[in-house]
Amino acid sequence: xxxxxxxxxxxxTTQRASLLSEWQRRVRHTSVLQLRxxxxxxxxxxxxxxxxxxxxxxxxxxxxxxxxxxxxxxxEINAFSPDAACRLLIALKKTVLKRLKNFTHNAExxxxxxxxxxxxxxxxxRYRNLAQSQSQNLRQRNIEIARLLAVEKQxxxxxTTNNRIAQMALSTLDPDExxxxxxxxxxxxxxxxxxxxxxxxxxxxxMIMKARAGVYEKHxxxxxxxNVGEGIVGHVVASGNPIMANDVGNxxxxxxxxxxxxxxxxxxxxxxxxxxxxxxxxxxLSRKKNGFNWTDxxxxxxxxxxxxxxxxxxxxxxxxxxxxxxxxxxxxxxxIGEMSARIAHEIRNPLATIGGFxxxxxxxxxxxxxxxxxxxxxxxxxxxxxxxxxxxxxxxPRELELxxxxxxxxxTDVYHQVGEGLEDRGIAYRQNAPxxxxxxxxxxxxxxxxxxxxxxxAFQAMPNGGKLHVHIRKxxxxxxxxxxxxxxxxxxPAEIQDEIFKPYFTTKTTGTxxxxxxxxxxxxxxxxxxxxxxxxxxxxxxxxxxxxxxSRRPL
Amino acid sequence: xxxxLIADDDQNLALLYEQELTDEGYRVDVVHDAQTAIERVKxxxxxxxxxDIRMPGMDGIEALNHILGINNQxxxxxxxxxxxxKDNYLTWSANAYVVKSSDLSKLKTAINDxxxxxxx
Numbered sequence: 001x002x003x004x005x006x007x008x009x010x011x012x013t014t015q016r017a018s019l020l021s022e023w024q025r026r027v028r029h030t031s032v033l034q035l036r037x038x039x040x041x042x043x044x045x046x047x048x049x050x051x052x053x054x055x056x057x058x059x060x061x062x063x064x065x066x067x068x069x070x071x072x073x074x075x076e077i078n079a080f081s082p083d084a085a086c087r088l089l090i091a092l093k094k095t096v097l098k099r100l101k102n103f104t105h106n107a108e109x110x111x112x113x114x115x116x117x118x119x120x121x122x123x124x125x126r127y128r129n130l131a132q133s134q135s136q137n138l139r140q141r142n143i144e145i146a147r148l149l150a151v152e153k154q155x156x157x158x159x160t161t162n163n164r165i166a167q168m169a170l171s172t173l174d175p176d177e178x179x180x181x182x183x184x185x186x187x188x189x190x191x192x193x194x195x196x197x198x199x200x201x202x203x204x205x206x207m208i209m210k211a212r213a214g215v216y217e218k219h220x221x222x223x224x225x226x227n228v229g230e231g232i233v234g235h236v237v238a239s240g241n242p243i244m245a246n247d248v249g250n251x252x253x254x255x256x257x258x259x260x261x262x263x264x265x266x267x268x269x270x271x272x273x274x275x276x277x278x279x280x281x282x283x284x285l286s287r288k289k290n291g292f293n294w295t296d297x298x299x300x301x302x303x304x305x306x307x308x309x310x311x312x313x314x315x316x317x318x319x320x321x322x323x324x325x326x327x328x329x330x331x332x333x334x335x336i337g338e339m340s341a342r343i344a345h346e347i348r349n350p351l352a353t354i355g356g357f358x359x360x361x362x363x364x365x366x367x368x369x370x371x372x373x374x375x376x377x378x379x380x381x382x383x384x385x386x387x388x389x390x391x392x393x394x395x396x397p398r399e400l401e402l403x404x405x406x407x408x409x410x411x412t413d414v415y416h417q418v419g420e421g422l423e424d425r426g427i428a429y430r431q432n433a434p435x436x437x438x439x440x441x442x443x444x445x446x447x448x449x450x451x452x453x454x455x456x457x458a459f460q461a462m463p464n465g466g467k468l469h470v471h472i473r474k475x476x477x478x479x480x481x482x483x484x485x486x487x488x489x490x491x492x493p494a495e496i497q498d499e500i501f502k503p504y505f506t507t508k509t510t511g512t513x514x515x516x517x518x519x520x521x522x523x524x525x526x527x528x529x530x531x532x533x534x535x536x537x538x539x540x541x542x543x544x545x546x547x548x549x550x551s552r553r554p555l
Numbered sequence: 556x557x558x559x560l561i562a563d564d565d566q567n568l569a570l571l572y573e574q575e576l577t578d579e580g581y582r583v584d585v586v587h588d589a590q591t592a593i594e595r596v597k598x599x600x601x602x603x604x605x606x607d608i609r610m611p612g613m614d615g616i617e618a619l620n621h622i623l624g625i626n627n628q629x630x631x632x633x634x635x636x637x638x639x640x641k642d643n644y645l646t647w648s649a650n651a652y653v654v655k656s657s658d659l660s661k662l663k664t665a666i667n668d669x670x671x672x673x674x675x
Contacts (some may be wrong), residue, residue, distance in 0.1 A: 341637045345609050348636035348655050349565045355657020356571040369574075376567045 179211040179307075183282075186303065187213035190296075192284045193264060196220070197307075198233055199280040207237055207280065214285070219258050231255035236269040236281045242297055244268050246290045266291035270300040272307045279311050346387050350380035390514045393521075398446065400525055404439035405447070407483070411470055414451040418459065426465025433472035440481060440546055446522045450530075453515035454485050454542050461489025461540065474548065480528070481548050486541040492534040500532070557670055560601035561585045562592035562618070563634070564610040568655070572605070575659050576666070589618035596622050600629060603670055605662075606649070608635040616645045623648055630669045634662060 179197050187195040194214030198207040209224040229238045235253050236243050245251045248267040256262065266286040272279045282304050286292060357373040408431060415429055458468055466488035473482040492500065501520055516530075523530040528546040535541065559581045563569040569585045576583045584601065586592050589610050596604065604622065608615035619631060633640070633649040640646050651665040 341609070341639065344638075345636040349568055352636070352655040352657045353565070353568045353571055356568070356575070356659060359657060359659075360571065360574060364578075372570070376570070380567060 176210070180213075182303075182307065183211045183213040186282075186284070186300075190284075190299075193287045193291075194285040196233075196283045197280065198226070198237070198283065200228065200237055200278060207233060210280070215263075216258075216261065216285075219260055224257070226255070232267050232269050233281050233283050236271050236283075237278050240271050240273055240278050242268070242270040242301065244292050244294075244297060246292060249289075263287055265289040268292040268296055268300065270297065270304050272304040272311070274308055279308060282307065343391075347384065350383050353377075353380045390518060393449070393514075393518045397521060397525065400443040400446065402441040402443055405442050405444055407437065407440050407442075407472055407481070408433040410442075410444065410447065411451060411472070411483070414448050415455060415468075415470075417448075418452055418455040425459075425463075427459065427462060428465075428467045429470075430467070431470040431472075434474050437472060437474055437481070438548065440548070442526060442546065443522075447526070450519040450522050450544070451485075453519045457515065457542075458485060458487040458489065461487050466539075479548055480545045483544040483546070484541050485544075486535075486539055488539040491536075491538060492532060492540045494534075497532075497534065556580065556582050557603065558582045558584065558601040559603045559605060559666070560592065560595055561605045562587070562589060562610070562615070563605075563607040564588060565607070572659075572662075575663075579663060579666075581666075589613035589615060589621075592618055593621050593625070596629065597625055600626055602630070603666060604629060604631045605634050605666075606631055608633060608637070608640050608646075616640065616643060619649060620645065632662070632665050632669060 183195045183197050186192065192214060194216045195212065196209050197211040199210045200207055205228045206225045207228060209220060212220055226234055228234050232243055232245055232248070232251070232253055232255075234255075243253075245254070245267045247265065248254050249262070249265055251267075254267070264285045265288055267283065268286075269281050269283040271281050282300055284292075284296070284300065354377050357377055361369060361373050412431060415431075419427065419429065455468075462468075468488075469484075469486045471482075471484045471486070473484070475482075500516055502517070520530045523544055523546070526546055528544060531543045531545075533541045533543070559576055561569055561572050561576075561583060563572070563585070564587050566587065569587065573583045573585050584595065586595055587610075589606075590613055592604065592606065595601075606615045606619060606622075610618075613621075615633060615635070619633070622629060622631065631649045632651045632653055633646055634653045634655060636655045638654045641652055646652055650669045653662050653665050656662075
């Protein structure tokens, strides 16, 4: 089963890698590359820092962050050249992929946000550069578009952050919506008669109208199509070059879709393209003869370059998302497989043992056998009962019944309960607590369950003895009580640290792999947190933070 | 008297097998992990190995490969709680695959068949 899972993972990552490299290759060869010189060294440090902070706090581990940062600063990646952004994206994607295993939709949302920011940053820089080199008039228009785009981006970014849950099902960058808005903004801010956006459908060699705005909005049927090579738009798509038909009434290439279109006297159509492929076209109409000039061509070209980016991103997102879904699905299946193997093991072993000893007693009830069998049978029944409790606790958490409890006493009780007979295994126990510790409201039964799970793990981590220290701390000005349970076992290996709070994850061959998950659930239902630290010298600590309710309203 | 080596991390279950198989007239030796089983096979090969799959450290399937690498004539019965391991082709090199049960008759039949040379 493990192998199948690994293979699938491998196939998915390779597919994704080739997808990414293809994307990277295309981007490298588009006109964007020309901007490279403009951008190199121009990324303000604070912007860089902001990205890195986002990455380090939310996305990657510190090591990954330092590596990425080092690569960027060493000049291996030029800060925020388009190339650098691609690599940064790919690095981020890889990180996201890695962490996908955790089902962190959170990370996905943050990643979307970063992508949006990077792309917004591009748009802005690009317009800034362009504006400087062009006339005052055009500059103002461009700034206006940049502003509108920035507003769009911001809106999308807001959506991303606010709707993290809805986003699991829906793509944040809903490309249709973005295209619809863009054509509307273009139509309104330039006051064109009509604006249409066409996409090429490769397999049919046709163009589909994806979005439209202006006087003919109602006249074009939904999903209006035209053949590549026919009409002004068809010619633009076929050649990859813009056409400015300032007397379109007399242009032989023109196709009239409906009679009212005759009111249009001039047509300007600009391709949306990458270096090797025409993706579509942006078509604008004017009721005036000679209604367009080269300024229009220039600003629309800028816009279609942006659109090419949006389309790239949208495609990439779509494909990435599909792959992610597959991956998530396969993980679910493997979790179910793992779960059934574990449960089969956990139930069948004790049952076989109980039944086997019972049968053996039936056959030969000698006194010594009765003794052994009775001991083993009751021990195995306890094991089954614990299993049942674990599964029930996990799938159907009980209501909390809070009562004020003296934590040090409770912990000592649990230690003695779990550690019964373990003194001879050489485990030294120590417990410290502040003398003025207030009584803490917890559900004693459930909280004991948490401590039992943690103590058991600690004992199992030290089969040859060691030290077990429990520190209870209450710091001034901090609204919580901290319980640290530290053992001197081998610690928690880095490679499993991401896994230990996952259901059915365990390093042991017995047990359900639910102990820590349930413990975390219970602590969180107390409005607390459960975390861990692995110490470089030796051992691991589990931290429980409980809110100090003595300073708050009574429950 | 035939020697049987049992590798099972479940101590109570291993004790049951030990009792029952001793009653059947075998000489039984028990280990609780795969690594020890491999060492035992090297030092003192039994007539038959009964191997659990889910064990701490190396699992039974991996152990089976090692053991057959050392001695490919050694009869091995895989004895596990989970029938789906049967789908793993790596388990096919064992002489028999028995799903654990409180009724040991299947295991006993398998032992008998394997030791008398009848494939199961």
